[in-house]
Amino acid sequence: MPVLKKQITEAMKAAMRAKDKVQLGTIRLILAEIKRIEVDERIELDDERVIATLDKMSKQRKDSISQFDKADRTDLADIERQELEVIKTYLPHPLNADEVNMALEEAIATTGASSMQDMGKLMAELKPKVQGRTDMGMLSKLVKERLTR
Incomplete structure (x- = not known):
């Protein structure tokens, strides 16, 4: 069993013992999503795919x-915030702007990317290194800016 999946399963047991309903409910949602993917694709997820799943969640x-804040539904937004905090505990340490730029420069050096035609190649190099550690939309904008200079 992958390390992260095992850690989440152990956390579920601890949340049951502590009777922490928020944590338990969120962990069950995480494990249900992991199980759904495993059943659909008939594979066992490795830590990288678990992180990608957590990032998506x-x-x-x-x-x-x-959306809830725009609709003035603070009660529902608060529930989502609590779930987000639990999910964040299983994601790797987020990268700061300097670390993201450094990873981008390394990937450019590795791939030799110089124009927008190389964006796919560059993103393929970057994604495994930064998945779950930075906002991929922001990274995409940075890559576009860098490649159009």
């Missing part, structure tokens, strides 16, 4: 929070 929560 995190993004969904952020989108929901903004």
Whole structure:
């Protein structure tokens, strides 16, 4: 069993013992999503795919929070915020702007990317290194800016 998946399963047991309903509910959502993907694709997810799944769930929560805030539904936004905090505990340490720029420069040096035609190649190099650690939309904008200079 991958390390991260095992860690999440152990956290679920601890949340059950502590009777922490928010944490338990969110962990069950995480494990259900992981299980759904494993059943659909008939594979066992490695840590990289688990992080990608958590990143996707995190993004969904952020989108929901903004929608609920716009609709003045603070009660629902608060629930999403609590779930987001639990999900964040299993994501790797986020990268700061300098670390993202450094990873971008390394990827450019590795791939030799020099124009927008190389964006796919560059993103393929970057994605495994920064998935779950930075906003991929922001990274895409940085890559476009860098390649159009």
